[in-house]
Amino acid sequence: MIAILKYNAGNIKSVENAVKRLGFKCVVTDNENEIRNAEKVIIPGVGEAGSAMNYLKKYNLDTLIKSLIQPVLGICLGQQLMCSFTEEGNTECLRIFETQVKKFPPKELVPHMGWNNLQNIKGNLFKNINENDNLYFVHSYYCEISENTTATCDYILPFSASMQKNNFYATQFHPEKSSLIGEQILKNFLSL
Amino acid sequence: MLKKRIIPCLDIKDGRTVKGINFIDIRDAGDPVELGKKYALEGADELVFLDITATIEKRKTLSLLVEKISREINIPFTVGGGINSLEDISVIIKAGADKVSINSSAVKRPELISEIANQYGSQCVVVAVDTKFESNEWMVYVSGGKIPTTIRTMDWVRKVEKLGAGEILLTSMNNDGTKNGFAIDITMEVSSALNIPVIASGGAGTKEHFKEVFEQTKASGALAASIFHYGEIPITELKNYLKTQKILVR
Numbered sequence: 001m002i003a004i005l006k007y008n009a010g011n012i013k014s015v016e017n018a019v020k021r022l023g024f025k026c027v028v029t030d031n032e033n034e035i036r037n038a039e040k041v042i043i044p045g046v047g048e049a050g051s052a053m054n055y056l057k058k059y060n061l062d063t064l065i066k067s068l069i070q071p072v073l074g075i076c077l078g079q080q081l082m083c084s085f086t087e088e089g090n091t092e093c094l095r096i097f098e099t100q101v102k103k104f105p106p107k108e109l110v111p112h113m114g115w116n117n118l119q120n121i122k123g124n125l126f127k128n129i130n131e132n133d134n135l136y137f138v139h140s141y142y143c144e145i146s147e148n149t150t151a152t153c154d155y156i157l158p159f160s161a162s163m164q165k166n167n168f169y170a171t172q173f174h175p176e177k178s179s180l181i182g183e184q185i186l187k188n189f190l191s192l
Numbered sequence: 193m194l195k196k197r198i199i200p201c202l203d204i205k206d207g208r209t210v211k212g213i214n215f216i217d218i219r220d221a222g223d224p225v226e227l228g229k230k231y232a233l234e235g236a237d238e239l240v241f242l243d244i245t246a247t248i249e250k251r252k253t254l255s256l257l258v259e260k261i262s263r264e265i266n267i268p269f270t271v272g273g274g275i276n277s278l279e280d281i282s283v284i285i286k287a288g289a290d291k292v293s294i295n296s297s298a299v300k301r302p303e304l305i306s307e308i309a310n311q312y313g314s315q316c317v318v319v320a321v322d323t324k325f326e327s328n329e330w331m332v333y334v335s336g337g338k339i340p341t342t343i344r345t346m347d348w349v350r351k352v353e354k355l356g357a358g359e360i361l362l363t364s365m366n367n368d369g370t371k372n373g374f375a376i377d378i379t380m381e382v383s384s385a386l387n388i389p390v391i392a393s394g395g396a397g398t399k400e401h402f403k404e405v406f407e408q409t410k411a412s413g414a415l416a417a418s419i420f421h422y423g424e425i426p427i428t429e430l431k432n433y434l435k436t437q438k439i440l441v442r
Contacts, residue, residue, distance in 0.1 A: 010312060013288040017263045046313060108194075109389055111315055111358070114412065115195040115237055115442045134195060134442040136268060138315045155194055177268050177290065179232060 002026040002190065003038030005065075008055045009045035009077055011174075018176035022183060024190050032064055040190060041068055044176075045077030046138070049101070050089025052081060066094055071192045072168050079143060079163060079170035088141050096168045099146045104156050111140040112155040116173075123150040123164050125171070127188045133181045135161070135173035143172060195442045196406050196434070197237040197413030198427060199391060200420040202227060204243045204273070207253050209421075224257060225264050231420065232267045234427040237442060239265065240293065240361075240415060243273035244336075251280055255287045262288025270318055278307050285312055293318040293361060296334040299341060299348075302355055309356030314388075319357040321349060323378060324365040330378045337365050349382050360386065361415065363393040371397025374405040374414065383410035391415050399425060399433045406439045 002019055006028045019026040056062045074082045081093050086101035104110045115134040142159035153161035163170045175182035203210045208222045228239050243254050258271055271284050272293025281292050298305055298319050308317045322333045323345040330345040349360055362382055364375030374392045383390040389412035392405045396416035405414050419425045434441045
């Protein structure tokens, strides 16, 4: 069973649908036991970091997430929440990655919205994926590049399009909205 | 690099696509989900579903359709057409739409833009602007282009950006249906003045028209309907052409 974390963020339905399309059973839940016993956990999300962190803390989901030992995938806001701090609402986050999340300087249109290609890909998530494959992004804040970066993308400046540390995986792009390439990445995670 | 988006638009009435669609390679081209899937496989970057149903059953049929699209389609999609209230919009977003497009309802009550942006984020709000050039001015029209307003297009797009719109879908009524190309001048003016993406719409007839709008304006995407529905320009072919012309597409 795949657990998709239920919290106050949008876009959860799309992730649920994508997981089901790939033939995996999943449940959208905030129940501790269900989450602990799941084979994989996905933290989806479109939303605002401050209110999302407040919600996670209020329901003790922050400590739960950090204590998970199965593969966990954060998507979009999910990736940003796994970092140490975000400029969005000056919010302390989960600190799984020692990475800062910053607002894009307004040198181009912000949000970064649309299809962009990956560079410097490495790790299990990118099996059968090529450099320059395009993924769908929608975000106004970006995760800095660090030793945990497993793919970069360039918009205004280079940033972390994907990150990994131990059992924690994250993508800034939306695999559930990124056509066949996105499905392959999601499948790579679900097959870990 | 961020790619320019190619966006087919599907008109829906009572849950079915309208316009004389004639495909031999899909079972049911009248089914918006089947047609949307076909476009997604061909390389469409996003889809727009415009519901032109005008019955009291609309909300229910539309939300069922959106749920079905969300289950089956793996690229972002926008839903629009006669969406008037925050309640309608909530239903559509919860059913799985990535964005909603509003037009007349935004002109009637501009605060609606901020209300959606505050609740679901700016990236959800597409403001569709129907514009017509007359007496030397580009003016805003509402009700599917039937009713003129006294609002100048440039004033309106600046206002909707301030109110929190995430994107503008700009349709030139002078060009729509002509197949003579997009309205380069107003698309250039709007896309240069704003810091949100502008999607050009109305007038696409050839592959060169897409090249022209991407080279001569700052449009982030281009939308078309009939040339895709009638198979005049397959999306794969359009994208291959744009690549040879050094336009960045997926």
